[in-house]
Amino acid sequence: MIDILINVTLLAFLATTAVAMARMTNLFAIIMLFGIFSLLSAGLFVVMDAADVAFTEAAVGAGISTVLMLATLALTKDHQEKRPLGHRPWLPLGVVTITGAALVYGTMDISSFGDPLAPPQTHVAPYYIEQSMADTGVPNMVTAVLASYRGFDTLGEVAVVFTAGVAVLILLGGRRKKQRLEIEEGGNRDA
Amino acid sequence: MHNLILRVVSKVLIPLIILFGLYVQFHGEFGPGGGFQAGVIFSAAIILYALVFGLEPAEKIIPKSILHLLASFGLVLYAGVGFVTIMLGGNYLEYGLLGSDQVSGQLIGILLIELGVGITVASVMLIFFFSFAGRGRP
Amino acid sequence: MEFVLGHYNYWVVIFLMMVGFYIVISRGNLIKKIVGLNIFQVSVFILYISMSTVENGTTPILKEGFEVYSNPLPHVLILTAIVVGVATTALALALVVRIKEAYGTIEEDEIHQQDHSL
Incomplete structure (x- = not known):
């Protein structure tokens, strides 16, 4: 309770x-x-x-x-934050209300919160809960699934994190001074 | 300096945060935790240091070149475990072959890949922070 | 009453999702848009974790004396999604910084005005 x-x-x-x-x-x-x-x-x-x-x-x-x-x-x-001049909230509000209503209609079929017989609980989860100790010797099932059963998945996630790091370095890692000089030079040329 | 208390308190806190990060990293099989959380906690310690003592001293502790190397080293360590298991005659990431039996092999494999995850996540988070904070420098 | 309590989580998730969606489509400030996307993202996390919960269950770490555990699979999916989420957020924020440097503003309307694209 x-x-x-x-x-x-x-x-x-x-x-x-x-x-x-x-x-x-x-x-x-x-x-x-x-x-x-x-x-x-x-x-x-x-x-x-x-x-x-x-x-x-x-x-x-x-x-x-x-x-x-x-x-x-x-x-x-x-x-x-600047509010746009001709800002009318009604169109986005309408879109959001209709989408939300459709999603609430979709929840009518979901089994209720905490139901032990709900579909997510009856397919692959019992296998992980019963077998992970015998298969991997790791009491924390989350770690067992993360690192062992779904090792490929986690490798992909780490690759995504690494790629994001590289992308941020490309976007922000370079020298800023150079760009400013170029802009100033461009401005002079215009003048 | 105005922030004397902040400096003293963070000097005490930072080693504890790093210790906690290591605990989360290597105890992740038995309690809540693992490479992802440990990496973030470890990087939080360095970010706290940079916020209190300044960006240059923090970059002296972990130079950018080492950070870039570490980010790729973690991913290579993870992928490398997969290749080692192929060399040993199994499938990609089949940890059972790393030890004498199935369970001990699994433990070694999980420890290694969690270490790879932790190193990559910690260094990528630090790369994010240093890139954003370094951009503001004149 | 039981039906309401059993579905309350999902309805609040949908409400949060729609608040995030509203911020993304109605506001022009790029940082606020990213905050909206993050609210949307957190609502999806809560949806997954709600589905993994089992009544009278406990955290999925094996221990003597506990029989009922919540479903570990959604936990794994969301755990990695959170870290990937912060990586993509950082990428989006880096793009915002570059847009500010190039246009001098992070308001969508002013960017469109400068580009004569609206």
């Missing part, structure tokens, strides 16, 4: 934070709220018995993501 209570409260907090982020225009405040949002979702993952995921979300979402966004904000120096 206490689980459900914490669950409901955390989800309500998440929804409130998300709405606050949508309504605010101060980018610094939005980014700090995003850190809070990530931390709240990490708490929610603990309540839903996903310790590894909560751990990662707390370290990555609330830590590294927020730091990177703040660094971007410091580089772009625009701390206030």
Whole structure:
């Protein structure tokens, strides 16, 4: 019972934070709220018995993501979001409402939260839970599945992280001074 | 300096954060944790150092060239374990062949690839931070 | 009541998803768009973890005395998705920094004006 209570409260907090982020225009405040949002979702993952995921979300979402966004904000120096002049929220609001209604209609068929007989629980999961100790000797099933059963998948993920690192280096690693000089030279030529 | 407290506290905290990162890395088979989390925690320690003491001292601890090497080394270590198991006559990433029996081989394989994941994730996160923070320098 | 409690998670997930979607399609500021995408992403994480939860279950780490564990497979998928998510977010933010350097603004409308593309 206490689980459900914490669950409901955390989800309500998440929804409130998300709405606050949508309504605010101060980018610094939005980014700090995003850190809070990530931390709240990490708490929610603990309540839903996903310790590894909560751990990662707390370290990555609330830590590294927020730091990177703040660094971007410091580089772009625009701390206030400008509202477009002819801004009408009704069209996007309508699109979002219709999409949301269709998705809620889709949830009617989903088996309810925590149901031990739901389809995700009855196919491959029992095998992992019963066999992972005998197959790999690792008590943490998440690590066993991550590193052993789905080793190819994780190799791909590491390759994605590496590629993103290379791409960021290409975009931001070079010298900035050169570009500025070129722009100045271009400006002179125009003059 | 204004942030004397910050400096003293972070000097105490940073070794503990790195220790915790190592614990998460090598204890990931038995408790929550693993290469992904450990890498992020380890990079958080260096980022904290850079935020408190400045970017140049942090870049002295881990020079960029070593960071670039480490990022690729982790991926090569992971993929290399797969090639070693092929050399030993098995399939790609079939850890059972690395040890004397199935379970001990699995433990060695998982330890090695988690190490590869941790090294790559930690150095890529640091590359992100240094790229963004270094961009602001005049 | 039971139906509502059993589906409450999914409905809040859809609400969060739609808030993220709304931010992405209605706002012109590029950093805010990325925050919106991240909200969308977190809502998908919560959807997966909600599906993996089993009543009276525990964290999937084997220990004597526990019989019911939650499903470890969605945990693995989301664990890696979070780290890949921060990598793609960093890439998007790097693009924002370069756009700011090239155009002097991160507002979509002003970029379109400069390009005469709208």
